[in-house]
Amino acid sequence: MGGFLYIHAIFLYPKAILSPTLADFLQIETHEPIEALPSPPPRIQLLRARPQISRHPLFLIASSAKPSIGKETVPKVCFTSNLRRHVDCPEQNVPGATVAEALEAVFAGRPALRGYILDEQGCLHRHMALLVNGQAVRDRKQFAQPVGEDDEIFVMQALSGG
């Protein structure tokens, strides 16, 4: 049910995905509010919601164990499948101790991807969203949130228009 509601929230209430109450909406158990994330961040339990979300074409949900590059932090970055219509962006594990570092690592390998996610001032496009382990990232420019090896960064969109 959580997944069903979530999918419909994206279509009918796009801003819902940016809400800090997303976890409540998804009935996900979180340990800390996003503003108070310690380092390393706590693991957010997505177990109930994940199977429903993963069936939706908007999402690519990491399912395999993360690799490790030496001792570097290697979070996984996944992209909405709609973005793949325009630019190649497979899910990938990249080095990075913060969301910003992970994104830069992605862009280093795929420069064309940057403009599809960020504007020229480095801000997330207005109708895009970033989630770390299912939790919306509210900072839309600095992306300073720490990420760990177990973390999954989702780059997604809020569907809108007609």
Place this chain on the structure above:
Amino acid sequence: MSQRLLVSTRKGLFTLADSGSDIWSIDSASFLGDPVTLALADPRSGHLYAALNHGHFGVKLHRKAANGSDWEEIPTPAYPEFPDGREPDRCPMRGIEIPWKLEQIWALAPGGQDQPGRIWCGTIPGGLFKSDDHGDSWTFVRSLWDVPERSKWMGGGYDYPGIHAICVDPRNSSRVAVAISCGGIWETDNDGSTWSLIGNGLRNDYLPPDQAYDPVAQDPHFMVRCPAQPDRFWVQHHNGIFKSSDGAKTFTEIKEAGPSVFGFAVAVHPQDPDTAWFVPGIKDEQRIPVDGKLVVTRTRDGGASFDTLAEGLPQNHAYDLVYRHALAIDASGQRLAFGTTTGNLWTTPNQGDSWTLASSTLPPIASVSYY
């Protein structure tokens, strides 16, 4: 040489071919499902350009090389980094922040014949760019962005101001005029190094009387320049129709033009500066044809009189609106085409005396051009 039409729509870019008797048929569709806000066919190189505005992924620019079969994404004009410590630019009327980011490509124009790779690009929120390599790289025209009067520019239909018309002087490629909604008409005579605010005589009826003639407060909806007589400009302004005979430095207002002087689009005959076409609607907010009758107005005497052209156009419950870039004229000055927000596309082989429906099933149309 057979003619073709390039039609940008909310759901893709279409080309149409003429069978030879003004019977047009769609022969290609690109970017299906994606908003194409503007397209340009550069007559010098033969390249096609398409500007897309993805709802989520930003503004993109694509090019199809002459004789090429595929579109390629090319660099998109980018605003410079916002300076640290600077106060945000704000709309003088509403106070909203004017971002330093590309919101929409709103004008694409080839440079002069002596500038083979030059493309000018006007954008929302008001930045002008130029390329000298067919769009492989772009230079931000900082000189226009930095004019003090930009603090008075503001959005019209969009939240932010934008450059929608770029007119290069065919006698001197360094002389370029741009029209801004809302920010008046600006001209450079040194390829963009410096700019002057021109357009005296334009009148904005909705402003307080003491500001109505302020050149920077004007809302030109579209501006065209006669290739054969480049000092002749026609402007479809929010407030009506204006004509200039001195290179857009001064304008006179045309106060009577068929059912209405309000509209967005204007086309000028490439050889005859006194012949121009408009598509009128009800001013201000309604923006539908008067009495549900879709017509085109045409003057052949410099605005002294207008014909109201209706043959072949719907005269009952027609609510088509023609955007500023969606009325096109070919190089001969005989053929015109226009597309509407309803997704209808009409053509004429005889300067508008009669119109033929080329398609009634297209998505809402943003721009039309011959190539």
